[in-house]
Amino acid sequence: MTLNGLSPDDRLFVLTGAGVSAESGLPTFRGMNGLWRGYRVEEVATPEAFAAEPELVWQFYSERRQRHQTVEPNPAHFAIARLERALGGRFFLCTQNVDSLHEQAGSRRVVHMHGRIMQSRCSNPGCTTPPFDDATAYRTREEIPRCRRCGALVRPHICWFGEVPFEMELIIHQLGEATQVLVVGSSGVVEPAASFVRLARRNRAHTIYVGPEEPANRTFFDEVLQGKAGEMLPQLVQDLVSGGNDP
Numbered sequence: 001m002t003l004n005g006l007s008p009d010d011r012l013f014v015l016t017g018a019g020v021s022a023e024s025g026l027p028t029f030r031g032m033n034g035l036w037r038g039y040r041v042e043e044v045a046t047p048e049a050f051a052a053e054p055e056l057v058w059q060f061y062s063e064r065r066q067r068h069q070t071v072e073p074n075p076a077h078f079a080i081a082r083l084e085r086a087l088g089g090r091f092f093l094c095t096q097n098v099d100s101l102h103e104q105a106g107s108r109r110v111v112h113m114h115g116r117i118m119q120s121r122c123s124n125p126g127c128t129t130p131p132f133d134d135a136t137a138y139r140t141r142e143e144i145p146r147c148r149r150c151g152a153l154v155r156p157h158i159c160w161f162g163e164v165p166f167e168m169e170l171i172i173h174q175l176g177e178a179t180q181v182l183v184v185g186s187s188g189v190v191e192p193a194a195s196f197v198r199l200a201r202r203n204r205a206h207t208i209y210v211g212p213e214e215p216a217n218r219t220f221f222d223e224v225l226q227g228k229a230g231e232m233l234p235q236l237v238q239d240l241v242s243g244g245n246d247p
Contacts, residue, residue: 006180006240012087013178014080015196016095016102019185019211023230024071024101036060045160050123054153055141061117061156062137068099068117069135076184076229077105079237084108086241092174094167096186096193098158113165113193115158120145124152131157165192175199181207184229188215197221210236 018028050057084091098117102110120134127150145154181200197220209221
């Protein structure tokens with residue numbers, strides 16, 4: 001059964017990974033060979049790195065912010081937004097990506113489990129100041145703003161290595177409710193997202209993968225459709241919403 005086999009009682013959980021954004025021109029960590037200016041990415045994207053050299057961490061994310069402002073959604077993003085319009089409350093979108101390409105394509109209910117590149121927040125874990133939109137590129141320690149409430153340095157609103165992804169309780173709940181799970185462009189390597197398909201199978205959900213590479217967690221998928229998501233998803237979604245269900 002593929003997407004065109006969805007019934008009126010089905011609930012669809014969609015997980016998107018770096019492969020979707022890569023088709024819009026955003027390099028993945030693996031595409032960077034895991035290095036940035038000679039540093040391993042895992043050495044830059046951590047709370048410890050920020051505590052030691054906040055300006056270095058901000059330079060890394062400032063470069064990424066500037067790159068994000070040069071790209072646009074691709075057909076896969078628009079196809080996923082179309083799924084949301086067609087299924088309404090029976091649709092849930094979780095993304096590992098920190099960009100806003102889903103929102104630019106028209107998606108409205110998006111859970112960013114790894115945060116958002118165009119947002120910042122206070123670095124003090126005990127501070128209650130909420131994240132805020134911020135596209136500024138910070139290059140020096142003097143440029144990095146401080147929290148107006150507690151005075152701590154502001155950090156990117158990103159889930160770093162060693163931190164717990166956002167909205168995990170909601171994500172696990174939605175996985176438990178899903179009857180079908182569609183994973184797009186996720187390598188199946190990064191945890192905890194790599195385990196989502198295994199949890200879905202435990203709950204007897206039908207699982208489908210779409211992406212250019214065979215995922216590392218291939219054994220947990222009922223169907224693996226290899227190819228560019230921007231080329232494959234539009235037709236899959238068309239099969240689903242044909243018949244006047246797409247407003």
